[in-house]
Amino acid sequence: MIRVGTGVDAHAYAPDAPLRLAGLDWPGEPGLSGHSDGDVACHAVVDALLSAAGLGDIGGLVGVDLPGTENADSTGFVRLALDRLGAEGWRPVNISVQIVGNRPKFAPRRAEAEARMSALVGAPVSLGATTSDGLGFTGRGEGIAAIATALIERD
Numbered sequence: 001m002i003r004v005g006t007g008v009d010a011h012a013y014a015p016d017a018p019l020r021l022a023g024l025d026w027p028g029e030p031g032l033s034g035h036s037d038g039d040v041a042c043h044a045v046v047d048a049l050l051s052a053a054g055l056g057d058i059g060g061l062v063g064v065d066l067p068g069t070e071n072a073d074s075t076g077f078v079r080l081a082l083d084r085l086g087a088e089g090w091r092p093v094n095i096s097v098q099i100v101g102n103r104p105k106f107a108p109r110r111a112e113a114e115a116r117m118s119a120l121v122g123a124p125v126s127l128g129a130t131t132s133d134g135l136g137f138t139g140r141g142e143g144i145a146a147i148a149t150a151l152i153e154r155d
Helices: 040-053 075-087 107-121
Strands: 002-021 024-032 090-100 125-130 143-154
Touching (some): 040 090, 040 143, 075 090, 090 107
Antiparallel strands (some): 002 024, 090 143
């Protein structure tokens, strides 16, 4: 059995915070606000995986009221989602993530981010990035959004 899920996340810039995006640190770039590290790519991946398996969303997995989630590394949330999927007999086949924002310039680190996320997920993860041509909060340079699509299969 094969299923597909979609996840979306968005966070505003928090200039005094470090930027974590797609499991990587981005020195010199403004960070993202959020209860955890604000990694929109990881958060969208969690929602896509859980959605595909019919297991809810990131809030049900790691709500802001749970101990240990404040300022947490979001790659841990991806691992938790993968554990939840595995317990139900699901595994990822591949994931596609589109990052929407004016910065950071993603292309120079695309291969590194894909390798990091693919190793984390245990399946191919492709990453793309785009601006929104000045439209919306991402176009005005107020933050970053990410949209993920996950394909999963039952063992």
